[in-house]
Amino acid sequence: MLEIMDLHAVVGGKEILKGINLSVNAGEVHAVMGPNGSGKSTLAQVLAGHPAYEVTAGTVTYDGEDLLAMDAEVRAQKGLFLAFQYPVEIPGVSNAYFLRAAYNEIRKARGEEEVDPMSFADLMDEKMALVEMDGAMLTRSVNSGFSGGEKKRNEILQMAVLEPRLAILDETDSGLDIDALRIVANGVNSLRTPQNATIVVTHYQRLLNHIVPDVVHVLAAGRIVRSGGKELALELEARGYDWLLEGAAA
Amino acid sequence: MIESYLRNFEAFSANGGGSAPPAVRSLRLSAITRFETLGFPTTKNEDWHFTSTAPIAETDFSPLTKSARTPDASALSPYRFSAEWHTLVFVNGRYDAGLSGGAALPDGVHVMPLGRAYIELSLVVDEYLGNVASFDAHTFTALNTAFINDGAVIHVRKDVELAVPIHLLFVSDAAAADGVAQPRNLIVLDRHAKATVVESYAGLAPGRYFTNAVTEAVVGEGATLTHLKLQQESADAFHVGTVDVRQARDSHLFSFSFATGGALARTNIYTTLRGEGCGATLNGLYIGDRDQHIDHQTRIEHVAPGCYSRELYKGILDGEAHGVFNGKVFVHPEAQKTDGKQTNNTLLLSEKARIDTKPQLEIFADDVKCTHGATVGRLDETALFYMKSRGVNARLARDLLTYAFAADVLESIECTEVREGLEAATLQRYTRQWAGVLPEHAGSR
Known part of the structure; x- marks a missing residue:
């Protein structure tokens, strides 16, 4: 589904990604772990198409197409979704309005009919239950004045509504208490199908107790320095990152 | 063209102006004298630094003294909010009884055109008309005062809380072209009264005309006034609108100015907090494109201690539009414990759009909390x-x-x-x- 080859990316004149290779198949969950500053979030942003990051070398193929040639909205319309580490507040636009606009745009792109407000409300009822969100959240402005946990749940709600083929969760666990973490993880797990895939970017192993990965990658200084099964995450939890970083420097 | 206004004043005094009470006639006389002395402000005048009044000063507008053909009620419907609201409609500056009306007013609420108020609300008119909006330093207020002839008077008596807004709707139609209308309104809320007044200006047809409006408001002890001014004049029109408020102890004002019409538009929102425990919120939104010039000046006078003021003005400018925001806050020496906050944010959607923003805080008391901030940005x-x-x-x-x-x-x-x-x-x-x-x-x- 996703094939990243020798990806290099620069932001503000500084090279952050220095040759990433990663292959994700449908039905898989990949965890990308690593210390602060290793390039985890940059990788997520580059895949989603953030204009501030410049790709200087390498290729990314998504379902056989050149992902890097697509605008951010086209990537989303083709089923890519990024759950933001810091979801953006948009005062003045209600959550329900924003979600319906996005949902209809994606349906349009897929050649499906747009939904009317009534059917959309029914869909929302179902999806809100998934992330244990109160209906009142829908009438509030997007993320505006939301607590950290509410923002993260709102990201997963959007993911539930948009039903992406490839979801990237960028440090969705940061700033969450254990209850909120469980709700978010349950939401993500219930959206898993053999047709879609998930990349979980995280600093901690804790989230991976709830969202169990098929493959764990360790990112350090812009490169993937080790890949392994879910045991690798436990080993990182026990030993930290330093032993791998020494290996990378050597 | 000061001369043409002076000439028109002679004619006005000789005929139509005669119907006013002697006090109003003498008020007009002193106002035209002041207008002659002041003349139109130039950009050397600090209050008009970013706005040239030349397009207004150099045009020979004729006074709109008689009502034009009544527009269809349907032409007004986009500017009406509810049939339930008591609405006074003015066409080209003149009261139109046929288009006015709405739900009956409760006891203790009087809403009428100025001509009737001279007789039925003579005490209110005598006491307040011309006493709130000073024309000493304000050319356009002097000019408006010299030509006081029509407008609305609203009086809400003690303890009366009006649930339904009162709407003053000023429309200009094709007959307004090359003319000047100078509506003059007076709003008086007695002790513990409460009312919402919507004052809107709309152009029904293209054409260059000039609206020079002044509204005076007196908010009594513990009273609450919500004043919403909506300016949607025709694209080629000129608009100068002043709202001047005087607040007594424990009174509250919420003012909103929405400005999107006109080629050259200036709105002045002024309030004076004269008694302790007052609150004033002045908010606004200006939206301009093409080569529109939309200017706001606000002035909050903290005269008494223990009052608060809040101000948020936002603007969206596209094309070659030019916006101006000048927010003055004066804290007098006696006004200790003043709590003031002012914010102005403008969004520029094009390279050539421009905003001049000038917050102006002058504080003469030592125990106050006042902040201001302005941002100009893109999306x-x-x-x-x-x-x-x-x-x-x-x-x-x-x-x-x-x-x-x-x-x-x-x-x-x-x-x-x-x-x-x-x-x-x-x-x-x-x-x-x-x-x-x-x-x-x-x-x-």
Whole structure:
């Protein structure tokens, strides 16, 4: 589904990604772990198409197409979704309005009919239950004045509504208490199908107790320095990152 | 052209002006004298530094003294909010009884054109008309005062809380071309009274005309006034509108100025907090494009101690539009414990759009909390990316963010009909091409 080859990316004149290779198949969950500053979030942003990051070398193929040639909205319309580490507040636009606009745009792109407000409300009822969100959240402005946990749940709600083929969760666990973490993880797990895939970017192993990965990658200084099964995450939890970083420097 | 106004004043005094009480006639006389002395302000005048009045000063406008052919009621419907509201309609500056009306007013509430108020509300007129809005240093107020002839008078008696807004609707039709209308309004709320007044200006036909309006308001002890001024004049029109408020102890004012019409428009919102425990909120939104010039000046005089003022003005400028915001806050030596906050945020949508923003705090008391801030910017790239990352196309994302920028301040309007009306108008303005795709209402309430 996703094939990243020798990806290099620069932001503000500084090279952050220095040759990433990663292959994700449908039905898989990949965890990308690593210390602060290793390039985890940059990788997520580059895949989603953030204009501030410049790709200087390498290729990314998504379902056989050149992902890097697509605008951010086209990537989303083709089923890519990024759950933001810091979801953006948009005062003045209600959550329900924003979600319906996005949902209809994606349906349009897929050649499906747009939904009317009534059917959309029914869909929302179902999806809100998934992330244990109160209906009142829908009438509030997007993320505006939301607590950290509410923002993260709102990201997963959007993911539930948009039903992406490839979801990237960028440090969705940061700033969450254990209850909120469980709700978010349950939401993500219930959206898993053999047709879609998930990349979980995280600093901690804790989230991976709830969202169990098929493959764990360790990112350090812009490169993937080790890949392994879910045991690798436990080993990182026990030993930290330093032993791998020494290996990378050597 | 001062001379043409002086000539017109002679004619006006000789005939139509005669119907006013002697006190009003002498007020006009002193005002025209002051106008002659002041002349039109130039950009050397600090209050007009960013706004040239030359287009107004150099045009020979004739006074609109008689009512034109009555416009169809349907032409007014886009500017009406509810049939339930008591509405006074003025066409080209003159009261139109046929288009006015609405629900009956409760006891203790009087709303009438100035001509009738001279007789039926003579005590109120005698006491306040010309006493709130000083024309000593204000050319346009002097000019308006010299030509006081029509407008609305609203009087709400002690303890009366008016649930339904009063709407003063000033429309200009094709007959207004090359003419000047100078409506003069007076709003008086007695002790513990409460009312919402919507004062709106709309152009029904293209044409260059000049509206020079002055509204005086007196908010009595513990009274609450909500004043919403909506300026939607024709594209070629000139508009100068002044709202001058005097607040007594424990009174509250919520003022909103929405300005989107006219080629050259200046709105002055002034309030003086004369008694302890007052609160004033002055909010506004200006939206300009083409080569529009939209100027706001606000002035809050903290005279008494223990009052608060809040101010949020936002603007969206496109094309070659030029916006001006000058927010003055004066804290007098006696006004200890003043709590003031002023914010002005402008969004520039094009390279050639321009804003001059000038906060002006003058504080003569030592125990006060006053802040101000101004931002000028473009659309938030992070928010744009966020929306695009959800599949929303770039153009719609920009339009929605522009709308959201405005909706943020429109949300402060409590009056549902006006808030939703302005939200819908703003949404439609920025998301025209999405009609049918989007839900009708984007607001978060």
